[in-house]
Structure formats: C-alpha cells, structure tokens
Amino acid sequence: MSGPYNETVRDHFENPRHQWRMDQPTVVADAHNPVCGDRVRLFLRLEGDTIKEASFQAQGCPASIAASSMTTCILEGKSLTEARALTNEDVERALGGLPPGKGHCSVLAEDAIHQALRVLPGEAGPRAPKA
Numbered sequence: 780m781s782g783p784y785n786e787t788v789r790d791h792f793e794n795p796r797h798q799w800r801m802d803q804p805t806v807v808a809d810a811h812n813p814v815c816g817d818r819v820r821l822f823l824r825l826e827g828d829t830i831k832e833a834s835f836q837a838q839g840c841p842a843s844i845a846a847s848s849m850t851t852c853i854l855e856g857k858s859l860t861e862a863r864a865l866t867n868e869d870v871e872r873a874l875g876g877l878p879p880g881k882g883h884c885s886v887l888a889e890d891a892i893h894q895a896l897r898v899l900p901g902e903a904g905p906r907a908p909k910a
C-alpha cells in the first residue's frame with residue numbers, strides 16, 4: 780500500500796498486531812462509526828487492575844485497522860487508570876499522524892476502549908466529555 784499513509788501506519792495496517800479473537804476475555808467492547816460503517820471489536824484480559832492482553836477484530840479502512848493495532852500495543856501492561864486516560868490523539872501520535880480527513884478513524888479505537896472500561900466493575904461510568 781502506498782499513498783497518504785506514513786510507514787508506521789502502513790506497517791500496522793499490513794501487519795496488524797494482536798488481530799485475533801480472544802478466548803475468555805475479561806471484557807469485549809464494540810465500536811461502530813455510523814457514517815462509514817466501520818467497526819472495531821476490542822478484547823481485554825485483565826489481571827487485577829492491569830491489562831495483560833489486548834486484541835481486536837475490525838472491518839474498516841486502513842487508518843482504523845492501524846489505529847486498532849496500535850491501541851492494543853499501547854494498552855498491554857497499562858493500568859485501568861492509564862487506559863482510561865488514553866485518547867485517539869495519543870494513538871494518532873504513536874502512529875506518527877494520520878492524513879488530513881482521517882483523524883476520525885482513530886476515534887473508533889478510543890470508543891472501544893471506553894466502552895470496555897465502562898462495563899468493568901468499579902469503573903465510575905463514562906469519562907467526562909472533552910472540553
């Protein structure tokens with residue numbers, strides 16, 4: 780794949796990390812972009828307060844696949860508090876940026892994280908909206 784994507788994005792799209800259906804995850808969450816129809820399913824396995832394993836399945840554009848892949852890389856080893864603070868801007872930065880007009884594609888992964896965290900026991904519900 781060539782085109783508007785940088786090398787990191789291309790690598791995560793062509794060789795997605797952790798793209799598999801997890802058996803017996805602690806939590807599964809789905810995110811969907813109603814405009815383009817792209818979907819991401821995120822699987823997390825926790826030990827205590829730590830995300831030991833993260834994986835995903837996706838039907839989407841190259842940017843959303845790359846963002847999901849990078850998200851799972853970032854999440855592994857993070858505490859729930861750290862995961863809760865993760866934003867799509869963090870994912871985009873880790874990817875070295877997305878082309879103009881593709882920033883919304885990284886929001887799917889962020890949505891999936893926050894859907895997952897919302898259903899975990901002890902979590903205080905949705906994050907406050909961004910200012």
Ligand code: FES
Pocket residue numbers: 812815816817839840842843883884885887
């Ligand atoms: S075009 Fe739908 S998430 Fe990228």
